[in-house]
Amino acid sequence: MLTFLKKNIIACISVVVTLSVVGVLVYCSLNNEVSAMEIVQEEQKCECEEISEEVLVDIKGAVKKPGVYKLGKNSIVNDVIVLAGGLKSGATTDDINLSKAIYNEMVIYISTKSELKEKQNNTSNIPSSTSETKVDNICVNPNKVNINSATVDELTTLNGIGEAKAIKIIDYRNTNGLFKSIEDIKNVSGIGEAFYEKIKDNITI
Numbered sequence: 001m002l003t004f005l006k007k008n009i010i011a012c013i014s015v016v017v018t019l020s021v022v023g024v025l026v027y028c029s030l031n032n033e034v035s036a037m038e039i040v041q042e043e044q045k046c047e048c049e050e051i052s053e054e055v056l057v058d059i060k061g062a063v064k065k066p067g068v069y070k071l072g073k074n075s076i077v078n079d080v081i082v083l084a085g086g087l088k089s090g091a092t093t094d095d096i097n098l099s100k101a102i103y104n105e106m107v108i109y110i111s112t113k114s115e116l117k118e119k120q121n122n123t124s125n126i127p128s129s130t131s132e133t134k135v136d137n138i139c140v141n142p143n144k145v146n147i148n149s150a151t152v153d154e155l156t157t158l159n160g161i162g163e164a165k166a167i168k169i170i171d172y173r174n175t176n177g178l179f180k181s182i183e184d185i186k187n188v189s190g191i192g193e194a195f196y197e198k199i200k201d202n203i204t205i
Helices: 002-052 077-083 113-124 163-176 182-187 193-202
Strands: 054-061 067-072 106-110
Touching: 054 077, 067 077, 077 106, 163 182, 182 193
Parallel strands: 054 106
Antiparallel strands: 054 067
């Protein structure tokens, strides 16, 4: 009987030790899985942070490849021009700060030398009370087109205005002077009340 009890006690101890070892192994395995999950989650978080560091910029006008480009948030205007293939012949950046930091949904317009000269002539006709605010060629408000200074390319960004209508608008202001209100654009041939209603929220003077 004593021998039988001893054997059973040894067997019980062996079972307890085995279960303990298994428990430790399972615990370690679970911990490793949790750690692996944490590493994956951290990597995914870093990837998301990297994505959020990028911004979209729209560049138009006298560049070789106008369009929308994705850049790092610390980029500058000159970086966008380089991505767009550089300047076309006759383009100028005299009215642009090439070192200006870019921001998401920024619109950059590159003028030709003739367009810049026209803008400068138009600006000189604006009364001194309103000409103190300097506006460069980087659109501060891409949703508004200044009908007193916009080029053909800028005017054609408006809904329904093609090159022919844009030229008529420029010809009108060159002949009659700058628009005194946005409603005055209705005086341009081909732009009636219905057409004005479509573009009035996107134009300014």
